[in-house]
Structure formats: C-alpha cells, structure tokens
Amino acid sequence: MILGKVIGTVVSTRKCSNLVGYKLLTIRPLFGNKENIFVAADLLGAGIGECVLITTDNTTQYALNKSSPIDALVVGIVDSEPQIENV
Template identity: 40%
Template sequence: MQLAEVLGQVVSTVKEPGLEGLTLLLVRDTEEPSGPGYVAVDVVGAGVGEIVLVATGGAARVAAGAAIPTDRAVVAIADTVIRSGAVTYSKS
C-alpha cells in the first residue's frame, strides 16, 4: 500500500459493467509529488486534496469487490501521517 494525494476525478460514461456506480480518482504518490498521476477506484468517498491509502494488485480487487477489474483502489482516507515521530500531514 502507498500514500497518495487525490488530484481529481476521472469521469467515464462508458466503462466495464463491474465499475458502474464506482468513482474513479486521479491520484499521485506522496513520495513523488512531481511524478505522474494514476487512476484508482474509490471505495471510501475521498475528495480532492485528501491524502489516501492506495491498495494495489489483488488487495485492490478484494477491496473493490473481487469481480472488479482494477489494479489500484483507494481504501482509506488519512487523518494524520506521522514520520519519524513528527506529524507530516494532518487533515484540517
């Protein structure tokens, strides 16, 4: 799993039936703030600017529902991130 920031939403009117009703988010790893973004299925209702936990591979499919075709899923919204004893992120 990795921490990522939600950059926006991806809207698609035509998609795999298993993805119907699910929100697609554009996110970017917090470790690479200038890196490329990627799409993840949102299963927790995250919003733009929030720091989230992204599961990948089989864990993402389980979180989204085993029949969902996805490699990445947003599975948690971070309230606080503590690194080396210091708070590096706190949800306002």
C-alpha cells in the first residue's frame, strides 16, 4: 500500500454513476517521487493534511459494498507519520 498526504479534493459533476457518493481526494505520495499526485476515493472521512494508507488496483473492491471503477482507495488514516529506522 502507499502512504500519502491528502492535499485537496476533486469535483466532477459528469461522472460514472457508480462513483457517486465517494469523496475524491488528491494525494501526494509521502515517499518516492512527490510529484506523482494521484486521486483516491475515500469513505473514512480523511481531511486535508492527514496521512493516509491507500490500496490500489482491484484490491480496492474488497473494501467496498458494491463494485466501483476505483483503482485507489483510502483504507486507513495513519495515527502519526511513520518513523523510518535506518536499518
């Protein structure tokens, strides 16, 4: 899964019917290339600035009540930014 920071929201009036009801968040990756901003759906209520855990691809479906064309989903809100130990 990917760790990222919520940096904004996306508004889309014309969209697939089974995307309705999801909050769409812009996410900046916490590690790697921070320019690779992407969009994740959210049902947990993550707010701007929070650090979240995101699962991708088809595994998103296992956290949804019905199938939806979503390839990135917030599956956890992280309590505190992880401490990276030098090992």
